[in-house]
Amino acid sequence: MRGVNSDPLALYVHWPFCRAKCPYCDFNSHVRPRIEQALWRKALLAELEHWIGRLGPRRLVSIFFGGGTPSLMAPETVAAVIERAVAAWPPAEDLEVTLEANPTSVEAERFRGYRAAGVNRVSIGVQALDEAALRLLGREHSVAEALAAVELAQGTFPRVSIDLIYARPGQTAAQWEAELGRALALGTGHLALYELTIEEGTRFHAEVAAGRLVPLPEDEQALLLELTDARTRAAGLPAYEVSNHARPGEECRHNLVYWRYGEYVGIGPGAHGRVRCDGRRLATRTLRAPEAWLARVRELGHGLEALEPLEPATQALEALMMGLRLAEGVPLARLEALAGEPADALLDRAARDRLVRAGLLLDEPERLVATAAGRQRLNGVLRALLR
Secondary structure: OOOOOOOEEEEEEEEOEOOOOOOOOOOOOEOOOOOOHHHHHHHHHHHHHHHHHHHOOOEEEEEEEEEOOHHHOOHHHHHHHHHHHHHHOOEEEEEEEEEEEOOOHHHHOOHHHHHHHOOOEEEEEEEOOOHHHHHHOOOOOOHHHHHHHHHHHHOOOOEEEEEEEEOOOOOOHHHHHHHHHHHHHOOOOEEEEEEOOOOOOOHHHHHHHOOOOOOOOHHHHHHHHHHHHHHHHHOOOOEEEOOEEEOOOOOOHHHHHHHOOOOEEEEOOOOEEEEEEOOEEEEEEEOOOHHHHHHHHHHHOOOEEEEEEOOHHHHHHHHHHHHOOEOOOEEHHHHHHHHOOOHHHHEOHHHHHHHHHOOOEOOOOOEEOEOHHHHHOHHHHHHHHEO
16 A cells, blocks of 8 residues: 655646647647547546556645646536546645636636636736737737736636736837736736747747848847836836746745746646656656547556656756746755755856856855846856856
8 A cells, every 4th residue: 555645746737729829839739620628528537547546645736727728628627637636635725726818708708617616826828918919929819808807817716827928029118118017007916927939830930030020139138127027026026936926925836846846747738747756756748749649548548758767967957947947046955965966066166156256146055046137047057057
């Protein structure tokens, strides 16, 4: 009989479908003319059951429905996944259950159903509070729909976050400051504010290559980032991670599991996970194509494509890469425990001192903490630090 493991665990559920593919998006999302909700509910529950059997009892701290567009899920599907997860894994008293949603009026109509299912936090993909920008980004909602959805969400869920994309082509500091001010005035406790990045394989990438789209120059992007940090901090929502801003206590607990290198199970097409099983920490990944994932779940009870043991050095590196994204940084003791060796064997002490003098790391003996400037240059900071 397997003993009870009280280590905290997070659950990520990937819903891979969208009504349309946004031109900037490189996530695992797919457009399908018809989705059989009952079939997908059965498959998600089957893969969840696989992990329940494999991991045994755990303490569940968060559930996150991501995508794709999870607000295209039937509330019954959301309810079924939550019900089975909390029955198998005793939930923390403050269990956080987040669902990502688009603010179209059709999807907002499902909010009450999601709340009844057990969702207590919604993350709304507003992306812009400017009509021309919404069209550029390929969004299907209007500014008015976005504002109405946020208002409805605030009256439905205890916690609400909104996403915005800035540093768009041609965007000025004055325009972004006005848009950000309007977002802050909505009063949500959490803002996810992302600089527009041009990812390979997206329509925007093709348009940039063809010269039809001109990204904002890097110096102007940096100016908007500084403005973002200053305005959110002044409003009481400081950056606790590279792109995430929250009032104290409103941080996304699920994402903190990732950034603090905790354990999480991923189910659904293209979902990733990091779990400790049979004394080893494993990296997991499911098949990305929805139909291929479904077929494997039918055959094996899960859609796993990869299940890879992680070496101690790899675990320490992943924890460092994730932890430096946070304003709190990463404890050196955590890196040493993962790597099984002293921090000086992992990190270049001289380089660390140089980064402190350059204002990219704080001078803290027990933690590695990147400054705001360091978090803007994380790749360079990591290259310098690692032996």
